[in-house]
Amino acid sequence: xxxxxxxxxxxxxxxxxxxxxxxxxxxxxxxxxxxxxxxxxxxxxxxxxxxxxxxxxxxxxxxxxxxxxxxxxxxxxxxxxxxxxxxxxxxxxxxxxxxxxxxxxxxxxx
Numbered sequence: 308x309x310x311x312x313x314x315x316x317x318x319x320x321x322x323x324x325x326x327x328x329x330x331x332x333x334x335x336x337x338x339x340x341x342x343x344x345x346x347x348x349x350x351x352x353x354x355x356x357x358x359x360x361x362x363x364x365x366x367x368x369x370x371x372x373x374x375x376x377x378x379x380x381x382x383x384x385x386x387x388x389x390x391x392x393x394x395x396x397x398x399x400x401x402x403x404x405x406x407x408x409x410x411x412x413x414x415x416x417x
Contacts, residue, residue: 395403
């Protein structure tokens with residue numbers, strides 16, 4: 308158990324400490340607004356607060372209603388839009404070409 312092990316333990320302690328602080332901050336934020344709402348708007352603030360809590364807790368799931376081809380087209384468009392502002396790396400170019408070929412194959416299958 309040399310210096311690397313002690314350094315690892317120190318980093319783990321710091322990380323746990325940071326997580327503990329974040330939990331305290333989140334709990335304070337949740338309780339911060341409960342009783343300070345104006346009565347005529349209270350129901351709106353409470354509904355928004357619940358919505359934000361659900362977003363934080365719920366894992367993000369891909370949208371099942373959108374077809375894979377539409378997702379592919381969106382991905383290609385986003386890559387194209389990013390290309391307008393930045394030069395593409397060779398990896399990005401290769402990915403874009405791959406996406407185009409994949410889209411063509413899907414069209415041919417249909």
